[in-house]
Amino acid sequence: MSGKEEMYEQEHHIVSPMIYMAILGALLVGTAITVWASYIDLGEWHIAPGLTLFWNPVVALAIACSKAILVVLFFMHVKYSTKLTKLTLISGLFTFIALIGMTLTDYFSRAWGRW
Amino acid sequence: MSDSTAVRHAAEAEAHEHPAYQRHHFETVAQQFDATNFAMWLFLLTEVMFFGGLFTAYLVMRNWYYPAFVEASHQLNIGWGTANTGVLILSSFTMAMGVWNAQMRRKSGLVLCLILTFILGLGFLGIKSIEYTEKFEKHHIPGFHYSLSSFLNPASDEEVHKAYPADKPLPLDMARHTELYFFLYFAMTGMHALHMIIGIAILGYLIVRAQAGDFTTGHVTYIENFGLYWHFVDIIWIFLFPLLYLISRY
């Protein structure tokens, strides 16, 4: 059935080993940076009284997210995948963030007292 | 055409116009590839949510007991942790190369890459077992003669004290909460290691079939989908590493 072939287009895009090697390098560099950064006090940002943002965990998570994004886009071929794959990924992340985020709003706001 | 696995239709395969590895309920190979690929992504979503519960518990406890988490994390050897991260990243690379080899129909390349991934996976587990043994020896396994002495009196723990002289003795209740840190450490890395073990076992099976030539005829589904699983396990570690090892080392 010719119509079917279009509907189920196998992603024929074959990612070249050069790209894989570049990503490998980036991931290892990212690892080195994140270890190095953990040995340095990066300070904090006093947003408001009682609300402080420490930079170390932010940097660590940012590097981890970047590494994860590289793995997802290139090793897992999401950059060359269908919209459905990308949508699936995003919906999973969204639910994950909802779980963590909304649970943490309870914990963070407990300290604020009754009202 | 029956889909019952109780009856095999080996002879029928010749009569069909589709490859032997295409299941009967699919119209084309492309549909089969697409559907199974999508199924693997959905399975990975369930894994994300599964680990999500542990991450939530971790974030709550870390927020409440930060000093305990900092000092407890100093008990983890940064050398081993970084090495493990490197090993796993490298294994993701070899796995991706394996997929490339399967797509290019290079059998020996595929088998080599799978074997390398296998060895690296075992290497990761080996390093993990070294770390776990160390924790066992220092009585840092929650629920099994857990010892607070390294935290009540950091000077008693020579190795760690030399690396982190700024660590102060924790008050008793905060010291007790280091047990929560170690519980989360073992739960998260243990769950991760369990997934690695399952992955390595499946890899063994794939190596055997790859050597038989099953994956270099255009049927890359198994390798590609397993690759997704392997990369996912790598991504979990990419987050576990900074959360558990790199809380604060200054």
Added chain:
Amino acid sequence: MSTTTIVTLPDQSTARIPKMNFMSKENGLLSWLLTGDHKRIAILYLISITFFFFIGGALAGLIRLELLTPQSDLMASDTYNKVFTMHGIIMIFLFLVPSVPATLGNFFIPMMIGAKDLALPKINLLSWYLYVVGGILVIYTMVAGGVDTGWTFTTPLSTHYVNTNVMSTGLAIFIAGFSSIFTGLNFIVTIHKMRCPGMTWFRLPLFVWSNYAASILMVLGTPVLAITIILVALERTVGIGVFDPTKGGDPILFQHLFWFYSHPAVYIMILPGMGVISETISTFSRKRVFGYTAVAFSSVAIAVFGFFVWAHHMFIMGISNYSVLIFSLLTMLVAVPSAIKIFNWTFTLYKGSITFETPMLYSFGFMGLFTIGGLTGVFLGSSGTDIHLTETYFIVAHFHFVMVGGMLMAFLAGIHFWWPKMTGRMYPEKISQLAALVTFIGFNLTFFPQFILGTLGMPRRYAAYPAEFQILNVFSTAGATVLGVGYILPVLYLVWSLKYGEIAGSNPWQATGLEWQTQSPPLTENFPVTPIMDHEAYDYDWLENQEAKEVASVG
């Protein structure tokens, strides 16, 4: 042709069950136990969940018997705790969650989209085996002495203060949870990738949309329950402290993780039922569903919003007031898509040619009772009223109205609606209508008094209660007796119909939908030729044209 029914059966003197069908294709126990055929797996599920439904029902009978008198005289309080816990666990995890998806969904989703099977037949079979293992473990738990924590396993009771079989129950639910995950995963892949030519998303029957939405919830929500059970198990065995205040843990963390699944779980339970109602209301008013797009999107909206409201089960548990506020507001939002569906079904009925076959009777029951249940849910979503009504019989009445008055009625509607397709035989109409009526009356008598009991202040999960509540409890138990009759009757006449029912033919209800355009029972591969979908869903004009062109086959 009678205008009081749309049932059209073939001439009984010449009609036969088609020789080649999915049941006759292969014989022998192994051909069933190792099958990949989604229809056989659906039948296996149907038998299993019916079995567990009656165990859960017997436990409900015990509860109502105990509550006839104010004292805890039929059984000790501890035993009573075990009875209602097992009732809840069996009914929720072993009956309601798999009810429509695993039976009707498994059977009909591939047919409705014009496919030969689900995308992953072996995973489908695995799903059933996991369900059976989970079920066996629950039976083991009951035999070993039961568990008394309530189906909600609230910590620290379940982790520190009971010595009943929490571990085996946890394991049972863990395994049954994976059964659910795999079913949902299979459905999502199938609906995305296996639709026949011409079957666009907006030509799908709304039953498919509802199951799709429920499947999203199954895939994303159930794993959180799995990890929560593991944490409870570790807390019980090793004593890790994550839910233990003395070790710095937080019992409320358990509740966050538990309800993150268990609230979407209620939508997993109800959405497939709503899908059935869309089908039956349309068929028995001979009219397309009003506002197809709204109903389709509201299913997905319920699924999405359902993830953001879980803490409305925790208003009194110790979460921050700010959290209470946010979750209460979000709960108000989630009621909207459900209401949209009720409005759309009502407008479907308006100016339709309504007939009162059994599936339609159950559907009417659903619409009325689900509306009441849903509205009382809004009362509970408002945190101010919830503080007074939570943990009382008001909650018990609320969820039984939506789950039993809603979901169970929808399940029965679906079973009756698709019975002729699955078996090739019609059930006896008069007795089935009687059973539907008996169920409706019994249900209201059982559960409406419980709303009153709740507002008067009777707590839930209590074996003994103040004497002034007795009269309402007696009404409730009387109703339960009637309700039991209403549920036993279908089993009897449906089994009877397998041998003695009239031959149904391929489309006794004159329904649209691809599953009705092929023989009853269907072929193993569903369709002799892959169908091509060239008309909209619920297109009764297309159906008329088909019938005009049709040549009636003999046997």
